Amino acid sequence: DAGVIQSPRHEVTEMGQEVTLRCKPISGHDYLFWYRQTMMRGLELLIYFNNNVPIDDSGMPEDRFSAKMPNASFSTLKIQPSEPRDSAVYFCASSSGGDPQALGELFFGEGSRLTVL
Amino acid sequence: AQSVTQLGSHVSVSEGALVLLRCNYSSSVPPYLFWYVQYPNQGLQLLLKYTTGATLVKGINGFEAEFKKSETSFHLTKPSAHMSDAAEYFCAVRKPGANNLFFGTGTRLTVIP
Numbered sequence: 001d002a003g004v005i006q007s008p009r010h011e012v013t014e015m016g017q018e019v020t021l022r023c024k025p026i027s028g029h030d031y032l033f034w035y036r037q038t039m040m041r042g043l044e045l046l047i048y049f050n051n052n053v054p055i056d057d058s059g060m061p062e063d064r065f066s067a068k069m070p071n072a073s074f075s076t077l078k079i080q081p082s083e084p085r086d087s088a089v090y091f092c093a094s095s096s097g098g099d100p101q102a103l104g105e106l107f108f109g110e111g112s113r114l115t116v117l
Numbered sequence: 118a119q120s121v122t123q124l125g126s127h128v129s130v131s132e133g134a135l136v137l138l139r140c141n142y143s144s145s146v147p148p149y150l151f152w153y154v155q156y157p158n159q160g161l162q163l164l165l166k167y168t169t170g171a172t173l174v175k176g177i178n179g180f181e182a183e184f185k186k187s188e189t190s191f192h193l194t195k196p197s198a199h200m201s202d203a204a205e206y207f208c209a210v211r212k213p214g215a216n217n218l219f220f221g222t223g224t225r226l227t228v229i230p
Contacts, residue, residue, distance in 0.1 A: 004160070031216055033217065042220060042221070042222040042223060043161075043207065043220040043223070045217055045218075045219070048216065048217055050216065055216070056217065091160055091161070093160070093161075095216075097216060105151075105163050105166065106161070106163075106218060108160030108161045108162065109160050110158070110159055110160050111158075111159075111160055
């Protein structure tokens with residue numbers, strides 16, 4: 001089975017540009033999470049969805065960040081306008097909330113490394 | 118509020134030596150506890166987890182961890198380090214009934230030949 005798929009793997013952009021990161025969760029998973037990883041702050045939960053509905057977006061840094069999940073197989077994280085401090089690795093993860101055997105197990109994508117110049 | 122503290126951002130061990138990575142948590146209720154491993158340029162993958170039952174849990178690659186409620190700890194161990202164990206290790210906590218994980222700051226393990 002395919003795992004969580006993220007694109008692009010690497011993105012270099014200039015300050016002020018719009019950035020869109022994409023995620024395809026594992027088929028059948030009903031939870032999707034967006035995390036950001038930096039040296040200074042470690043792994044931070046930005047937002048998570050259940051059945052395509054945003055449940056908790058309290059980790060989203062500011063209005064420049066937005067996330068959508070139009071269907072069960074696709075999610076985007078958008079930054080507009082981007083700033084150098086947004087440089088980080090952004091991870092998408094999915095999980096199956098209804099499977100007791102998989103309780104709490106998140107399956108991570110390989111991440112999107114964003115560099116904002 | 119929940120939090121996870123990992124003592125030591127960097128740990129170095131010799132090949133064949135014991136690996137001990139420390140994790141302490143704070144939670145208002147007994148949480149579910151996890152260890153994840155991250156190899157370079159990859160996402161995180163689950164090593165092991167504690168939810169209920171036996172407090173000593175075994176994971177992949179020879180790792181194990183023991184939940185000690187009295188010490189609010191969930192330290193990760195492996196009897197004999199291998200070069201392939203070099204990676205970053207994250208402890209995480211989840212409150213029962215919740216769906217999101219809170220991660221510690223990570224411990225980078227270096228294995229010296």
